[in-house]
Structure formats: structure tokens, C-alpha cells
Amino acid sequence: MTIQETNLKDCYIIEPTVFGDERGCFFESFNQRTFEKETGLSANFVQDNRSKSSFGVLRGLHLQLGEFAQAKLVSVLSGEVLDVAVDLREQSPTYGQHIAVKLSGENKKQMFIPRGFAHGFVVLSESAEFFYKCDNFYAPQAESGIIFNDPQLNIDWGLDESKLTISEKDQKLPTLDTYLKTVSQL
Numbered sequence: 001m002t003i004q005e006t007n008l009k010d011c012y013i014i015e016p017t018v019f020g021d022e023r024g025c026f027f028e029s030f031n032q033r034t035f036e037k038e039t040g041l042s043a044n045f046v047q048d049n050r051s052k053s054s055f056g057v058l059r060g061l062h063l064q065l066g067e068f069a070q071a072k073l074v075s076v077l078s079g080e081v082l083d084v085a086v087d088l089r090e091q092s093p094t095y096g097q098h099i100a101v102k103l104s105g106e107n108k109k110q111m112f113i114p115r116g117f118a119h120g121f122v123v124l125s126e127s128a129e130f131f132y133k134c135d136n137f138y139a140p141q142a143e144s145g146i147i148f149n150d151p152q153l154n155i156d157w158g159l160d161e162s163k164l165t166i167s168e169k170d171q172k173l174p175t176l177d178t179y180l181k182t183v184s185q186l
């Protein structure tokens with residue numbers, strides 16, 4: 001398993017060591033000891049989530065606020081997505097920056113996304129099964145987010161907007177500016 005730093009503070013790309021043989025393959029998809037040793041962070045995951053989406057589905061950008069914030073270890077079981085994480089921690093040296101990484105069932109890459117980041121992904125294959133671990137429970141009252149096409153973030157999702165399928169809830173998410181004003185009033 002290799003754990004690499006990214007341009008964003010506390011955000012890591014993890015590539016498991018895959019053991020292939022005539023039966024197929026085996027790999028450790030999470031090892032708390034290795035994770036904590038390599039990153040210096042502690043991880044106490046309490047909820048696992050799975051979703052399946054078809055081509056062009058974009059989920060995000062989502063986060064939970066305050067005491068309900070969640071760190072996530074995200075991966076793809078089948079298919080391919082472009083996964084995006086945005087650093088919204090005001091004290092962070094990489095505040096306001098984002099990273100976009102292709103995760104697939106084939107490359108088995110994972111991204112560790114710290115608390116205080118917004119997260120989203122778009123499906124690039126016919127369909128994709130997404131799997132992620134969270135270090136805090138789902139709390140609908142603390143859900144927040146930012147619109148995927150925020151002009152300041154200017155994220156390249158790799159697909160034309162006409163090809164995207166986005167939930168009504170996600171289409172109503174605020175811009176980064178509006179989000180920051182709302183959060184500062186809490």
C-alpha cells in the first residue's frame with residue numbers, strides 16, 4: 001500500500017498493493033495501522049456508504065458542518081469516476097483549492113478527504129459503484145454544500161454540462177460566496 005501526499009494539506013491518495021494469482025486478486029482496502037503511520041493522522045471510521053450511479057451522474061459538492069463534519073476514504077468498486085475534493089478549512093494553507101482524481105475499479109485508487117472538505121464526483125463510465133468510509137455519522141440537519149459549477153472554484157469535471165444528471169437538491173446548492181456568508185453567520 002502506498003500513501004502519497006497531494007497538493008492539498010491532509011488529503012492523501014492511497015494505492016493498495018494488489019496480489020494477483022490464477023484465482024483473481026486480493027488487496028487490503030484499509031489498514032488502520034499503515035494509514036496512521038504513513039499520514040500521522042488518526043482515523044476512526046464509523047459508517048460505510050455505497051452508491052451506484054450511471055454515466056454523467058454528478059453527486060456533490062457535499063459536506064457536513066461543525067461537530068458533524070466527516071472525513072471520508074473514497075473509492076470505486078466498478079466503473080470510473082472523476083473525484084473532486086475542495087479544501088474549505090479557513091485556517092488551511094490550501095484553503096479554496098481543489099483536487100480532481102480519476103478513481104476506478106481498475107486502478108483501485110482511494111482518496112482520503114479530511115473533515116472540512118467538500119466532496120463530489122462525476123461518473124465517466126457506463127455506471128459506477130462508489131464506496132466510502134466516514135469518520136462521523138450521517139446528520140441530515142448538518143448537510144451543506146456548494147454548487148458543482150461554482151465560478152470561483154471553476155472545476156473541470158471532464159464532461160459537458162449537457163451530459164450531467166444532478167439531483168434537484170444538488171442543483172439548488174449555493175455558490176461558494178453564499179456558502180461562506182451563511183457559514184459565517186452560524
Ligand SMILES: Cc1cn([C@H]2C[C@H](O)[C@@H](COP(=O)(O)OP(=O)(O)O[C@H]3O[C@@H](C)C(=O)[C@@H](O)[C@H]3O)O2)c(=O)[nH]c1=O
Binds near residue numbers: 051
Ligand atoms: C449520505 C447519506 C444519505 N442517506 C439517504 C438520504 C437520502 O434519502 C438518500 C440519498 O442521499 P443523497 O442524495 O444525499 O446521496 P448522495 O448525493 O450520494 O450524497 C453523498 O454524496 C457524496 C458526494 C458525498 O460526499 C457523501 O458524503 C454524500 O453527501 O440517502 C442516508 O440515509 N445516509 C447517508 O449517509
